[in-house]
Amino acid sequence: MAMRVVRTIADLRALLRTLREKGQRIGFVPTMGFLHEGHGALIRQSAARCDATVVSIFVNPNQFGPGEDLASYPRDLERDQSLCLETGASVLFIPEDAEIYPTGFQTHVEPGQLAEPLCGRFRPGHFRGVATVVAKLFSIVQPDLAFFGQKDYQQAIVIRRMVRDLNMPVDVVVVPTVREADGLALSSRNTYLDEKGRKRALSINHGLQAAREAFEGGERSAARLLEIVQGPLSHSKSGVTRVQYLELVDAQTLEPVQGTVDRTVALCVAAYVGSTRLIDNVILAPAADEAGLNVSLSPQRV
Numbered sequence: 001m002a003m004r005v006v007r008t009i010a011d012l013r014a015l016l017r018t019l020r021e022k023g024q025r026i027g028f029v030p031t032m033g034f035l036h037e038g039h040g041a042l043i044r045q046s047a048a049r050c051d052a053t054v055v056s057i058f059v060n061p062n063q064f065g066p067g068e069d070l071a072s073y074p075r076d077l078e079r080d081q082s083l084c085l086e087t088g089a090s091v092l093f094i095p096e097d098a099e100i101y102p103t104g105f106q107t108h109v110e111p112g113q114l115a116e117p118l119c120g121r122f123r124p125g126h127f128r129g130v131a132t133v134v135a136k137l138f139s140i141v142q143p144d145l146a147f148f149g150q151k152d153y154q155q156a157i158v159i160r161r162m163v164r165d166l167n168m169p170v171d172v173v174v175v176p177t178v179r180e181a182d183g184l185a186l187s188s189r190n191t192y193l194d195e196k197g198r199k200r201a202l203s204i205n206h207g208l209q210a211a212r213e214a215f216e217g218g219e220r221s222a223a224r225l226l227e228i229v230q231g232p233l234s235h236s237k238s239g240v241t242r243v244q245y246l247e248l249v250d251a252q253t254l255e256p257v258q259g260t261v262d263r264t265v266a267l268c269v270a271a272y273v274g275s276t277r278l279i280d281n282v283i284l285a286p287a288a289d290e291a292g293l294n295v296s297l298s299p300q301r302v
């Protein structure tokens with residue numbers, strides 16, 4: 001099927017109705033554009049598991065705080081369209097702001113405790129904005145499956161909970177983070193980094209991978225694992241400019257884990273390289289703990 005580009009909710013609904021009448025299973029990949037191979041992996045998974053894949057591109061103003069990069073958020077629609085086509089999208093939905101937030105819009109989804117720690121602590125209102133737009137997009141697209149990247153781990157967990165709490169008939173699939181050959185997690189915001197910044201950003205992955213190796217070698221002390229990540233991050237020449245948070249949390253509840261790690265945990269970092277804020281994480285699972293996460297431990301590389 002050739003890829004269709006749709007800009008209004010009415011057109012999208014009409015198109016999806018015909019697909020559903022044919023019994024097609026719909027996959028959905030919500031994005032804010034400036035797509036990279038991380039998005040490509042989400043679209044490929046959807047295309048492999050569904051009959052039709054809808055990709056949305058919408059830079060959601062309601063999830064940016066004051067002073068964040070809404071105005072400068074990178075955009076390249078032509079390149080996005082090519083990537084969608086190459087990776088198997090069937091429909092590209094590119095709504096205007098007023099289509100999603102018409103005048104008088106006033107209903108929001110308020111996530112609970114899962115939105116409070118980690119990024120939530122530093123980006124008040126962010127997950128409210130994410131949950132609201134994703135709920136709207138789910139209601140517009142009505143997908144069978146929706147795909148989210150593990151890099152935004154807290155986002156994926158908040159959305160899974162929203163789906164469960166609000167009985168939304170969609171399965172949320174979390175896809176492992178895609179990394180550059182040197183380990184840098186792909187992110188649209190990597191475009192803000194210059195050569196030097198990019199090198200410093202690698203310390204995030206170096207720290208996380210060192211902790212993963214230690215964990216695989218039997219290290220179970222939460223404090224020690226955090227120290228191992230901290231090492232490369234705080235190196236004065238090759239480390240990041242500032243660590244915003246570095247936390248070891250229960251992979252399901254996102255509550256801090258102290259003492260001995262005896263269940264699946266997420267080791268999560270947010271750090272600044274210059275003025276660019278980057279996040280990354282690894283999931284550490286003791287062999288005995290089947291936490292039910294569908295995230296694999298092996299990162300994908302491009």
Ligand code: PAF
Nearest residue numbers: 030031032060130133152
């Ligand atoms: O991860 C993103 O790109 C955004 O937070 C999302 C899920 C598209 C909602 O705007």
